[in-house]
Amino acid sequence: MAVSETREFFLDASRCIGCQSCVQACAECDTHKGQSMIQLDFVDRTRSTQTLPVICMHCDSPTCAEVCPADAIKRTEDGIVQTARKPRCIGCNNCVLACPFGVPKMNTRMNLMMKCDMCYDRTSVGLKPMCASVCPSQALAFGTREEIAALRPGARAVNTFHFGAQTIRTKVNVLVPKDAGTEIVDVTAAMYEPPLGRDLLDDVFDARRSGE
Amino acid sequence: MTARDADSPLPVPALDLEVIRQFGPFRAYAQDIRVDSGVVPDKQVKTHCCFCGQQCGIELKVKDNTIIGIEPRYDFPFNRGMLCPKGVKRYLQQAHPDRLLSAYAKDPTLPSGFRKLEYTEAIARVAGEIERIQREHGPNAFALLSGASLTTEKTYLMGKFAHACLRTSNIDYNGRLCMVSAGAGNKKAFGVDRAANPWSDILETDVVLVAGANVAECAPITTNYIWQARERGAKVIVVDPRITPLARTADLFLPVKPGRDTALFNGILQLMIANDWLDHDFIANHTVGFEAVAKEVSAWTPARTAEVTGVAERSIRRAAELWGTAKSSFLMHARGIEHHSHGVYNVLSTINIVLASGRIGRPGSGYATITGQANGQGGREHGQKCDQLPGGRDLANPEHRAYVAEVWGMQPEELPQPGVDAYELMRKAHAGEIRGLLSICFNPVVSLPDNNFVRAALEKLEFFAVIDFFMSETARYAHVVLPGSLQEEDEGTVTQVEGRVIRINKAVDCPGEAREDWRIIQDLARALGRERGFTFQSPEEIFDELRLASKGGVCDYSGVTYENVDKYDGVFWPCRSDTPDGAPPPLPQGTLRLFEPGSWNPIARGAGPFYFPDGKARFNATPYVGPAEDVDAEYPVILTTGRVVSHFLSGNQTRRIGPLVDHHPEPRVEIHPRLAVRLGIVDGDWTTVRSRRGTLTVRAWVVDTIRPDTVFVPYHWGGRKSVNQLTISAQDAISKIPEYKVCAVHVSKADGPPEYAAALEPQQ
Numbered sequence: 001m002a003v004s005e006t007r008e009f010f011l012d013a014s015r016c017i018g019c020q021s022c023v024q025a026c027a028e029c030d031t032h033k034g035q036s037m038i039q040l041d042f043v044d045r046t047r048s049t050q051t052l053p054v055i056c057m058h059c060d061s062p063t064c065a066e067v068c069p070a071d072a073i074k075r076t077e078d079g080i081v082q083t084a085r086k087p088r089c090i091g092c093n094n095c096v097l098a099c100p101f102g103v104p105k106m107n108t109r110m111n112l113m114m115k116c117d118m119c120y121d122r123t124s125v126g127l128k129p130m131c132a133s134v135c136p137s138q139a140l141a142f143g144t145r146e147e148i149a150a151l152r153p154g155a156r157a158v159n160t161f162h163f164g165a166q167t168i169r170t171k172v173n174v175l176v177p178k179d180a181g182t183e184i185v186d187v188t189a190a191m192y193e194p195p196l197g198r199d200l201l202d203d204v205f206d207a208r209r210s211g212e
Numbered sequence: 213m214t215a216r217d218a219d220s221p222l223p224v225p226a227l228d229l230e231v232i233r234q235f236g237p238f239r240a241y242a243q244d245i246r247v248d249s250g251v252v253p254d255k256q257v258k259t260h261c262c263f264c265g266q267q268c269g270i271e272l273k274v275k276d277n278t279i280i281g282i283e284p285r286y287d288f289p290f291n292r293g294m295l296c297p298k299g300v301k302r303y304l305q306q307a308h309p310d311r312l313l314s315a316y317a318k319d320p321t322l323p324s325g326f327r328k329l330e331y332t333e334a335i336a337r338v339a340g341e342i343e344r345i346q347r348e349h350g351p352n353a354f355a356l357l358s359g360a361s362l363t364t365e366k367t368y369l370m371g372k373f374a375h376a377c378l379r380t381s382n383i384d385y386n387g388r389l390c391m392v393s394a395g396a397g398n399k400k401a402f403g404v405d406r407a408a409n410p411w412s413d414i415l416e417t418d419v420v421l422v423a424g425a426n427v428a429e430c431a432p433i434t435t436n437y438i439w440q441a442r443e444r445g446a447k448v449i450v451v452d453p454r455i456t457p458l459a460r461t462a463d464l465f466l467p468v469k470p471g472r473d474t475a476l477f478n479g480i481l482q483l484m485i486a487n488d489w490l491d492h493d494f495i496a497n498h499t500v501g502f503e504a505v506a507k508e509v510s511a512w513t514p515a516r517t518a519e520v521t522g523v524a525e526r527s528i529r530r531a532a533e534l535w536g537t538a539k540s541s542f543l544m545h546a547r548g549i550e551h552h553s554h555g556v557y558n559v560l561s562t563i564n565i566v567l568a569s570g571r572i573g574r575p576g577s578g579y580a581t582i583t584g585q586a587n588g589q590g591g592r593e594h595g596q597k598c599d600q601l602p603g604g605r606d607l608a609n610p611e612h613r614a615y616v617a618e619v620w621g622m623q624p625e626e627l628p629q630p631g632v633d634a635y636e637l638m639r640k641a642h643a644g645e646i647r648g649l650l651s652i653c654f655n656p657v658v659s660l661p662d663n664n665f666v667r668a669a670l671e672k673l674e675f676f677a678v679i680d681f682f683m684s685e686t687a688r689y690a691h692v693v694l695p696g697s698l699q700e701e702d703e704g705t706v707t708q709v710e711g712r713v714i715r716i717n718k719a720v721d722c723p724g725e726a727r728e729d730w731r732i733i734q735d736l737a738r739a740l741g742r743e744r745g746f747t748f749q750s751p752e753e754i755f756d757e758l759r760l761a762s763k764g765g766v767c768d769y770s771g772v773t774y775e776n777v778d779k780y781d782g783v784f785w786p787c788r789s790d791t792p793d794g795a796p797p798p799l800p801q802g803t804l805r806l807f808e809p810g811s812w813n814p815i816a817r818g819a820g821p822f823y824f825p826d827g828k829a830r831f832n833a834t835p836y837v838g839p840a841e842d843v844d845a846e847y848p849v850i851l852t853t854g855r856v857v858s859h860f861l862s863g864n865q866t867r868r869i870g871p872l873v874d875h876h877p878e879p880r881v882e883i884h885p886r887l888a889v890r891l892g893i894v895d896g897d898w899t900t901v902r903s904r905r906g907t908l909t910v911r912a913w914v915v916d917t918i919r920p921d922t923v924f925v926p927y928h929w930g931g932r933k934s935v936n937q938l939t940i941s942a943q944d945a946i947s948k949i950p951e952y953k954v955c956a957v958h959v960s961k962a963d964g965p966p967e968y969a970a971a972l973e974p975q976q
Contacts, residue, residue: 049456
């Protein structure tokens with residue numbers, strides 16, 4: 001079965017209370033018990049109690065899959081970007097470095113990249129994902145657009161993001177205040193630039209070299 | 213008072229390495245059957261979380277008498293699947309390596325200090341010591357300590373065991389550290405002690421005022437209720453010395469200086485009166501005592517309030533305006549305003565602004581205290597408090613004594629007189645007046661203030677027995693430890709934060725020689741040769757007697773049945789079984805909302821909605837009184853204490869659950885950068901916090917989110933990591949709650965790591 005087309009995932013970071021319920025519940029998902037795929041931390045604890053859960057955004061055109069040399073990451077028809085297939089994954093870390101949201105994590109013990117599959121065992125049979133089920137502040141929510149619109153009249157769902165020259169559309173929606181304009185955080189996103197003549201992988205390898 | 217000379221050496225608890233090596237706390241993680249994919253559970257049991265007073269619905273997945281995981285319980289209306297991390301990982305406390313599988317007796321010849329004891333021998337030994345101590349020193353020389361995480365059936369049985377079997381005055385419970393200021397305040401103002409409104413009313417309200425409640429960490433599910441109100445346009449006001457996660461996005465944040473809450477609410481009421489933001493009809497028709505309160509608060513001008521509370525004058529004015537002009541409102545508070553030597557005044561000062569607004573007893577408008585423990589509500593109603601009988605009845609009231617004595621088949625004069633509170637029990641133990649003690653569901657060595665004194669008191673007991681499922685820090689002091697039951701190993705009811713009676717269902721059997729707590733108590737009664745009245749065969753039988761014993765009382769459960777609790781997703785007390793003259797017929801689902809216009813109660817009998825003979829609520833004058841120990845040149849910083857989201861109370865359970873320990877491994881002291889700079893402390897430094905009673909060295913967490921005159925340390929850890937070595941045992945004169953939220957300390961950078969750092973795991 002596939003994940004329902006009408007029920008979607010919504011992330012509202014303004015509601016996050018840092019309780020880590022999502023992190024703990026993620027490890028209860030039957031496909032990866034004991035392993036959490038969510039990272040949650042303070043943005044800057046000295047300044048604020050603001051925390052942010054990092055969940056897979058399930059991109060329409062997933063960078064992790066595009067950079068995978070072993071073709072281990074598949075996006076199913078219902079828009080879910082699945083975790084790496086164990087027989088194919090070579091543990092190269094390309095996806096870890098390339099994901100613009102910083103989601104995939106390398107399980108070095110298993111030499112396998114693991115990431116959120118939106119609790120496919122649950123969502124494909126009509127249940128909510130674990131994290132959005134338990135989230136006590138509903139910073140993570142799962143429902144139809146109509147349900148969310150009724151519950152969050154002041155919010156607008158955003159699912160298009162710009163990373164420099166890269167524009168990404170995601171299956172997961174981020175809720176922002178309805179009256180908030182588009183926020184440009186990287187100057188290059190607003191610039192006109194001629195093509196760079198470099199492809200994404202060069203950037204990735206540059207990043208690896210500079211990290212050494 | 214127990215204050216020691218400032219220059220006397222401070223007692224330092226032992227590291228207890230050997231007992232920890234045998235009994236933990238060790239961290240459990242999911243492994244084996246708990247991580248295997250595709251395991252089909254034998255059953256999924258619908259029940260509730262074992263931790264806080266929210267009592268979220270949860271399903272436990274059981275395979276081979278092991279709880280292998282949880283499933284969100286979408287059908288339970290209160291939380292609809294939502295859970296905090298404690299609820300998600302609670303299952304790891306079961307089938308835990310630290311679990312006590314047999315009784316133990318103290319044996320100083322063994323390294324761990326304990327040897328196994330056969331269960332019947334253990335029961336005989338405890339009963340023998342009870343009998344000896346009571347025979348030699350009188351019935352009151354043996355005391356009981358109980359807890360509000362037990363089911364209501366067990367709390368009822370504990371009260372009955374004390375008053376009808378042991379006939380000792382001396383029983384009290386750990387709600388003394390938790391709910392008693394709220395309870396006393398509610399009884400003084402409303403004549404009844406229960407959240408006035410169901411949580412669904414929060415969703416409909418225009419202003420939410422949260423005073424002294426770190427909702428996001430201590431009652432996480434309530435966050436969504438408050439924020440759903442905000443989605444409708446409600447304003448959120450938070451009163452707290454720290455910017456808690458809820459306060460971070462509040463419309464108005466009032467950073468009150470710890471211990472000054474009464475002044476703040478007096479100041480708000482003064483502005484409400486000055487601006488005529490009052491419901492004159494409600495005050496005239498449904499309350500008494502407003503004039504005296506108006507006179508009391510008249511001196512609390514905004515300028516004076518700001519000076520005393522440390523809150524900006526403009527914020528106080530804004531709070532009064534938001535509250536004063538609201539069409540509907542919901543005020544909630546918790547331990548932040550209650551854990552004070554004037555906690556009842558703090559509570560009453562908030563109730564005064566509710567009564568002045570007239571906004572109570574109707575949909576979308578109300579008031580509640582947020583209960584702390586699983587059965588923080590039910591556990592304070594049926595007779596395990598030192599002055600109480602079932603149904604919220606009074607042990608000192610001749611009519612109440614007569615009614616309950618009849619239910620119990622005894623003469624009223626055979627019932628003991630009221631006893632003393634839990635801390636006073638410790639003082640009496642220290643003084644040698646109480647010689648023996650049986651404790652269940654209580655970890656006073658971690659949870660009571662000035663706990664080095666508590667340690668000394670326990671060491672003076674001739675006999676100390678503990679019923680627990682783990683070797684708690686307190687059990688280490690026991691002569692006999694009896695293996696009790698986890699919440700998921702027994703059944704019964706609890707009453708959650710809204711006053712809703714709900715069912716706890718058994719998921720697994722007790723392991724080894726461990727037994728259900730109520731059976732252990734009945735085994736003791738039998739061994740004492742006084743088993744009459746202690747021959748229940750099931751929790752439901754106990755509940756049925758409780759229904760009768762509470763009938764006609766303020767906390768009337770007589771119409772609550774297990775069947776209706778299941779049928780209606782809980783029954784809200786009061787729930788009568790009969791229809792007295794003038795009363796409407798009772799509803800099977802009970803009373804959702806208290807104080808509704810025209811409502812009937814057994815005290816007012818139709819005269820009005822509040823539980824006094826005239827049916828009117830009481831304003832209570834609340835003179836501001838400062839904390840018992842204020843800062844001075846030697847101890848210039850305020851220490852306040854509280855909880856973190858991943859641990860619960862004394863940590864006896866959560867410090868054994870690996871993923872929760874990993875979230876908050878050890879206590880840290882929160883310090884504002886302004887104070888940290890002055891003390892030369894940077895983030896992560898080992899920092900020593902010292903009071904007149906004890907000293908603690910933990911790492912610093914330098915954060916902008918706390919008042920610069922205050923430091924915060926959470927209290928879930930034992931031994932040398934316990935902040936309650938430092939707290940003061942000053943108590944509220946009315947409620948006897950200890951002043952956990954304010955004492956004076958000296959803070960300095962430590963020379964290096966403390967001794968425990970190299971010897972103990974973080975949770976130990």
